[in-house]
Amino acid sequence: MFLIEVQNLEKVYNEGETETKALCGISFNVPEGEFVAVMGPSGSGKSTLLHILGFLDRQTKGSYLFDGKELSEYTDNEVAKVRNEKMGFVFQSFNLLARTSVLENVKLPLLYSTTPQSRWNSLAKKAIEQVGLSHRVEHLTSQLSGGEKQRVAIARALINEPKIIFADEPTGNLDSKSGSDVMEIIEKLNNQGHTIILITHETYTAQYAQRILTLRDGEIESDQRVEKRRKGKDDFLK
Amino acid sequence: MTFKNSLKTAIKGLRANKSRSALTILGIVIGITSIILIMSLGKGAQELILNQVRGLGAATIIIEPGRESQGPSDFGSLFTDSLKDREVQALSKPSNVSGIEDLTPMVVLSTTVAFENEVDSFMILGASPLVAEIVDVYPEFGQFFTDEQVQQLSAVAIIGSKVKEKLFGPSEALNQNIKIKNKVFKVVGITPKKGQVGMLDVDNSIIVPYTTALKYLSGMNYYHQILVKAKSEQIVPQTVEDIKVTLRELHNITDPKKDDFQVATQEDIAKRVGAVTSVLTIFLSAIAAISLVVGGIGIMNIMLVSVTERTREIGLRKALGATTKNILTQFLLESIILTLLGGIAGIILGISDSFIASLVLTKALGSNWQFTISLQAILLGLGVSAFVGVVFGLYPAQQASKKSPIEALRYE
Numbered sequence: 001m002f003l004i005e006v007q008n009l010e011k012v013y014n015e016g017e018t019e020t021k022a023l024c025g026i027s028f029n030v031p032e033g034e035f036v037a038v039m040g041p042s043g044s045g046k047s048t049l050l051h052i053l054g055f056l057d058r059q060t061k062g063s064y065l066f067d068g069k070e071l072s073e074y075t076d077n078e079v080a081k082v083r084n085e086k087m088g089f090v091f092q093s094f095n096l097l098a099r100t101s102v103l104e105n106v107k108l109p110l111l112y113s114t115t116p117q118s119r120w121n122s123l124a125k126k127a128i129e130q131v132g133l134s135h136r137v138e139h140l141t142s143q144l145s146g147g148e149k150q151r152v153a154i155a156r157a158l159i160n161e162p163k164i165i166f167a168d169e170p171t172g173n174l175d176s177k178s179g180s181d182v183m184e185i186i187e188k189l190n191n192q193g194h195t196i197i198l199i200t201h202e203t204y205t206a207q208y209a210q211r212i213l214t215l216r217d218g219e220i221e222s223d224q225r226v227e228k229r230r231k232g233k234d235d236f237l238k
Numbered sequence: 239m240t241f242k243n244s245l246k247t248a249i250k251g252l253r254a255n256k257s258r259s260a261l262t263i264l265g266i267v268i269g270i271t272s273i274i275l276i277m278s279l280g281k282g283a284q285e286l287i288l289n290q291v292r293g294l295g296a297a298t299i300i301i302e303p304g305r306e307s308q309g310p311s312d313f314g315s316l317f318t319d320s321l322k323d324r325e326v327q328a329l330s331k332p333s334n335v336s337g338i339e340d341l342t343p344m345v346v347l348s349t350t351v352a353f354e355n356e357v358d359s360f361m362i363l364g365a366s367p368l369v370a371e372i373v374d375v376y377p378e379f380g381q382f383f384t385d386e387q388v389q390q391l392s393a394v395a396i397i398g399s400k401v402k403e404k405l406f407g408p409s410e411a412l413n414q415n416i417k418i419k420n421k422v423f424k425v426v427g428i429t430p431k432k433g434q435v436g437m438l439d440v441d442n443s444i445i446v447p448y449t450t451a452l453k454y455l456s457g458m459n460y461y462h463q464i465l466v467k468a469k470s471e472q473i474v475p476q477t478v479e480d481i482k483v484t485l486r487e488l489h490n491i492t493d494p495k496k497d498d499f500q501v502a503t504q505e506d507i508a509k510r511v512g513a514v515t516s517v518l519t520i521f522l523s524a525i526a527a528i529s530l531v532v533g534g535i536g537i538m539n540i541m542l543v544s545v546t547e548r549t550r551e552i553g554l555r556k557a558l559g560a561t562t563k564n565i566l567t568q569f570l571l572e573s574i575i576l577t578l579l580g581g582i583a584g585i586i587l588g589i590s591d592s593f594i595a596s597l598v599l600t601k602a603l604g605s606n607w608q609f610t611i612s613l614q615a616i617l618l619g620l621g622v623s624a625f626v627g628v629v630f631g632l633y634p635a636q637q638a639s640k641k642s643p644i645e646a647l648r649y650e
Contacts, residue, residue, distance in 0.1 A: 051644050054557070056556075056557060056642075056643045056644045056647075057642070057644055076561070076562060077561050077563075080556070080559050080560065080561040080562075080564075081559065083556075083557060083558065083559045084558060084559020085559070089557050089558070091647065095550060095553075095554045095647065097551065097554075098254075099254055100250075108554075108555070108558055109558040109559055111239055111243055111247065111560075112239050112555075112558060112559035112560050112561070112564060113559065117240075117243075156558070160559075
């Protein structure tokens with residue numbers, strides 16, 4: 001059974017009279033626990049695909065089964081619930097709340113969950129520990145470096161123990177050292193069983209994945225296994 | 239998401255922009271302050287006037303010439319000479335009006351009064367000794383003039399405490415002669431400090447026999463008022479009816495709408511005063527409410543700015559699982575908290591302003607202005623401010639909740 005089943009997925013943007021086809025009928029499956037990198041030049045439709053896969057947008061045509069249920073059958077409130085409980089998001093620009101502590105930022109998804117409030121702090125601290133920021137719990141996010149910010153965002157993404165984590169260019173705003181730190185954490189999460197969908201345009205980063213999906217003009221150009229996966233503490237820095 | 243957490247989130251959102259939040263609620267603060275102040279002053283004024291009106295006693299009936307004006311071009315109300323000796327005599331007969339214990343015609347005029355070189359203008363009341371009982375004012379020095387002196391058109395005067403002060407200063411006034419409109423009167427009594435009674439400023443008045451006032455001072459043959467004291471409070475309504483019937487018969491009036499006189503009881507006057515001050519209070523409050531509308535628009539404006547500024551935050555919250563309702567609640571709560579804070583500040587300011595005003599007014603008017611704040615006014619203030627928050631917060635909150643998460647996240 002696949003976690004993600006996509007069949008002839010199409011997305012058309014209508015802006016006034018002009019129609020833009022962002023996705024032209026793509027199909028692929030992702031089994032649970034897989035680490036997939038989606039690559040492609042800008043305008044290839046990789047962001048659109050991520051938005052639909054992440055329940056942030058809906059398709060125009062075709063079918064998308066997440067966890068065995070078709071996206072178009074979910075109501076708006078169910079979509080919010082799935083995003084909250086089964087999905088985690090990591091963005092290129094971190095999207096942390098300003099003037100707010102690391103702990104509060106990581107707790108944010110719990111606010112919209114059914115998790116009892118008594119467990120919030122311990123859950124958040126555990127997630128922060130996983131990304132190695134235990135010494136920064138009470139710091140404001142503005143006092144952190146870019147790499148640390150992205151790690152806070154990862155801690156926030158995994159606090160509800162999601163089935164899948166969507167990472168949209170997570171290393172795009174980071175230097176290579178911080179970038180590899182972040183990728184190592186993502187790899188670790190994959191090893192713990194989280195399915196990962198990673199969007200990137202760096203072949204380097206994509207090679208952390210088990211499989212690379214390359215898009216071009218809204219179609220799948222190639223779908224390949226990664227022969228030599230990049231592992232943590234590799235020759236990245238050399 | 240629990241309500242408590244929605245509330246916490248909203249408060250955090252407001253705290254992020256403390257000074258802006260504070261400035262935003264100023265309009266609401268001013269609006270609620272004005273409403274509380276106006277309601278309190280209106281109530282205070284009403285009570286002050288009612289106390290003075292009731293000062294004449296519940297068994298007092300006032301008859302005045304003329305009739306209630308039917309419109310701007312109605313001259314009926316100008317017929318002011320319908321109360322003469324004939325009417326007084328008819329009313330005095332127990333066979334006509336059985337409920338009257340006593341009555342006094344009243345001549346009211348303002349004229350110059352002189353003692354030696356001191357000249358000033360005072361209110362002159364022509365009346366019978368009954369007026370002392372009705373107004374409850376008895377001479378502190380000397381004595382009130384008698385009914386006999388009224389019959390004899392005696393030139394005697396009872397002067398108020400301020401009249402004494404102004405004309406005589408510290409020197410003896412009793413048995414001195416004063417000149418009222420060139421007629422010499424002997425001062426036979428001085429009343430103590432009394433303040434306002436009904437519409438009368440006793441301290442600044444001179445009371446003389448009505449017969450004398452009519453003949454030497456007003457030069458007319460009609461009275462300005464007839465004050466009637468009913469035998470008891472209970473028979474006031476019946477007595478009013480009897481008076482009307484008697485006067486109508488005397489004047490050959492068949493249609494009560496054409497009455498050339500008016501009969502008012504203390505209760506009537508109290509009701510009329512109450513109606514006037516209520517209307518005035520409502521009217522002024524409505525004007526104050528305009529500032530609430532302006533304040534509300536200010537809140538809406540700032541909330542819209544805030545929604546635009548926080549587009550990314552909204553997108554993020556949605557991506558992390560917030561529903562449309564969660565976002566709507568958060569922003570609506572922010573505006574309600576803003577307006578409620580404004581309302582509470584306004585209530586506190588309004589109450590303290592009213593208290594200060596009551597102290598100042600007590601000093602200025604020389605009479606006891608009561609400080610009154612009704613629970614009703616406080617609840618109204620809170621209710622109105624919360625309502626303003628809902629009304630003017632709804633649109634920005636809807637705008638926030640409608641944002642699509644991807645567009646919100648893309649927003650720079």
